[in-house]
Amino acid sequence: MSEIATQQAELAKLDYSARSLDTTVAEVLAKLYAAWDEIPSAEQNVIQSRRRALAIALSGHGISGEESERLLVEFLRALESIESVVRLAYAELRRGKQSQTFRSGGGTGPSAGLLDAISAAPSTGGDPLLEGSATVPYHTKVDFPPTISSRDDSVHPLVVQLVINKPAQSQADVVLNLEFIAPDVPELIEIHLSAPGFEETTNAYRRTLVVYKGEDSHPAVFLLKLLDKSSGDKELRLDFYHLGYPIGSATFKSEVSLFNTGGAATRTPVGGRPPLRAGRAPLLGGRAPMPASTPEPEETTNPGTATLVEGIDGLRFVRPGTQPPDVILRVVQGADDATLHFKLFSPKGKIGYREKEMGQVTIQRLKDPTLLLADYFADLNTMARSPIDVQDPALAKNDLARTVAIGNAIYEQIFPEEMKEEYWRLKALRDEGKIQTLLVLSDEPWIPWEMIYPYRDDETETDFLAGSWHFSRWQAGLGLNPGLTVQSVQLVTPTLDLDFVKEEKAYFDEMPSTLPSIRVGDPITDRARFLAQIGEGKVQLLHFATHASFEGENADRSPIHLEMGEMIEPVDMSGPATAGIRRERPLVFLNACHGGRLEFTLTGLGGWAERMVKQVAATAFVGAYWEINDRLASLFARTFYDELRGNATLAEAFHTARQTIRAVAPANPTWLAYTLYGDPNARITWGEREG
Numbered sequence: 001m002s003e004i005a006t007q008q009a010e011l012a013k014l015d016y017s018a019r020s021l022d023t024t025v026a027e028v029l030a031k032l033y034a035a036w037d038e039i040p041s042a043e044q045n046v047i048q049s050r051r052r053a054l055a056i057a058l059s060g061h062g063i064s065g066e067e068s069e070r071l072l073v074e075f076l077r078a079l080e081s082i083e084s085v086v087r088l089a090y091a092e093l094r095r096g097k098q099s100q101t102f103r104s105g106g107g108t109g110p111s112a113g114l115l116d117a118i119s120a121a122p123s124t125g126g127d128p129l130l131e132g133s134a135t136v137p138y139h140t141k142v143d144f145p146p147t148i149s150s151r152d153d154s155v156h157p158l159v160v161q162l163v164i165n166k167p168a169q170s171q172a173d174v175v176l177n178l179e180f181i182a183p184d185v186p187e188l189i190e191i192h193l194s195a196p197g198f199e200e201t202t203n204a205y206r207r208t209l210v211v212y213k214g215e216d217s218h219p220a221v222f223l224l225k226l227l228d229k230s231s232g233d234k235e236l237r238l239d240f241y242h243l244g245y246p247i248g249s250a251t252f253k254s255e256v257s258l259f260n261t262g263g264a265a266t267r268t269p270v271g272g273r274p275p276l277r278a279g280r281a282p283l284l285g286g287r288a289p290m291p292a293s294t295p296e297p298e299e300t301t302n303p304g305t306a307t308l309v310e311g312i313d314g315l316r317f318v319r320p321g322t323q324p325p326d327v328i329l330r331v332v333q334g335a336d337d338a339t340l341h342f343k344l345f346s347p348k349g350k351i352g353y354r355e356k357e358m359g360q361v362t363i364q365r366l367k368d369p370t371l372l373l374a375d376y377f378a379d380l381n382t383m384a385r386s387p388i389d390v391q392d393p394a395l396a397k398n399d400l401a402r403t404v405a406i407g408n409a410i411y412e413q414i415f416p417e418e419m420k421e422e423y424w425r426l427k428a429l430r431d432e433g434k435i436q437t438l439l440v441l442s443d444e445p446w447i448p449w450e451m452i453y454p455y456r457d458d459e460t461e462t463d464f465l466a467g468s469w470h471f472s473r474w475q476a477g478l479g480l481n482p483g484l485t486v487q488s489v490q491l492v493t494p495t496l497d498l499d500f501v502k503e504e505k506a507y508f509d510e511m512p513s514t515l516p517s518i519r520v521g522d523p524i525t526d527r528a529r530f531l532a533q534i535g536e537g538k539v540q541l542l543h544f545a546t547h548a549s550f551e552g553e554n555a556d557r558s559p560i561h562l563e564m565g566e567m568i569e570p571v572d573m574s575g576p577a578t579a580g581i582r583r584e585r586p587l588v589f590l591n592a593c594h595g596g597r598l599e600f601t602l603t604g605l606g607g608w609a610e611r612m613v614k615q616v617a618a619t620a621f622v623g624a625y626w627e628i629n630d631r632l633a634s635l636f637a638r639t640f641y642d643e644l645r646g647n648a649t650l651a652e653a654f655h656t657a658r659q660t661i662r663a664v665a666p667a668n669p670t671w672l673a674y675t676l677y678g679d680p681n682a683r684i685t686w687g688e689r690e691g
Contacts, residue, residue, distance in 0.1 A: 506627060
């Protein structure tokens, strides 16, 4: 074993002292910069990429001491893998280590001196922190046959690529403006394929796009063979991840015909994946490796042009240090609309695998979700109408038992057997404190995942998913947004018969006195002004406090009530009408109270959730599945915003608001009615945008 390898092995046995992390990082960088010319250029690039990433992450708003400690340790451990670093700075690395790990108690975050040391570059070239960060426009190129014969047993390549010049035939072309942190360091985009009805012949359903600034990416190629010979459309989903973070999805369909398609080109394999450019390592900055043998697209005289169902829109890189959810439950809805395919994904490795199939479940009534859940929601509406000040103890106990029973029933119907079995491993990891955030990334907007209550003969979960996890959901399509700066707030609060709406209005009226940089507009009460506002944009927080009702035949006609009999509907949130508000990626809170008179159930929320996530491009959307108590709704909203203003993440703030109103009225299911669409780890900044 070489001396460097021996030193690396010794370092790996020890842990860094939390109390001396600042000093260790500063000393190591100083030592490296003093001998910068002795470090090979490829390793210089890796060190600089890591340094830039760390500087950006540590300069984030309100970073905690615990998070700062984690980032610094990850940075130092990454440097240990670089031979020249160990050769030059072994003494400094070793001096910062100890033989036993001690908890730091959280700390106070990075010091100003440390940030200066990390932000400084070697004295060889001026290297500003974000040099070369200008955006580059890319076109998306996705090719697959639009029609496949049921008699066709051949292998069809699905080719995904980002290219500089507009492709001639790709059906998924969307211009993406991608921002690169370092001009000479590639970004890696991991693509996950879900293709019910097909087999990937290499049994690899993940590929990695390597994207250098200003150049076409290497193609990612999946080799698919048709398994399901039944005629009709087959849908394929591509999910895109950057640094383990969901940045978007795309859906395609290919029709299976009972007849020969005719005109199919003969395809001839031409070899393996193109090599990386000379002098560039396949692993940079410790990111995920590329597949060992991603095949190159096969030659063809007739490239496939599968029909685009939902395109790649808004794909963008995230900043290093962005925290993905601990666990992502990906739920893909089959082309028959009645089958759900489950997959677990964890970018952090704490659950023992990166991705794992979790089976499927067929629910014939899923095509009309109100048939599946109508009886449950009728019971929950009734319970939500119960008075919260005075309630008969026996009735309260019965309501609690009924709510748990509904959660058990949904768990039984929705989770496949594989997912039911795996859930208990996740619960154990959560109870040990190793994981906490759970995101459901789903194609459907209907299922109330939050109220699922797992159970089995030898063990019972202690709570609903919404009570036991920092939980959120997202509808596949547009990527998550890890943060939002709120400068302007707009209320939609018509004067109706909801007493506690006045509390919400008073809350926002007082906001500028404590947050002077926040503008709160006069409440919107009429349709014309609302439509003008969403067309103009310039608002990052939209808060609705009013009545809403449910249109069972058409979710996009489920109205929100304004004054003088006016209303707005989900269908109003489409196309050019939302151009202004879409640029803002706002936080939208639909706090629709019902007073026991109007029905705003599953389908009504589905219509609004889809529009707000996909058309308005909301960073986060909050709504309620069933009726909610007026007083509890007001308390929930005020608690949620207070927590966000205290720098809690979206899921932390949401969880605290749930538990707050649950403590006031444990038997009233209002606490469970709310759903959060968004990144559970996203944070809201209040005031002027940075920079």
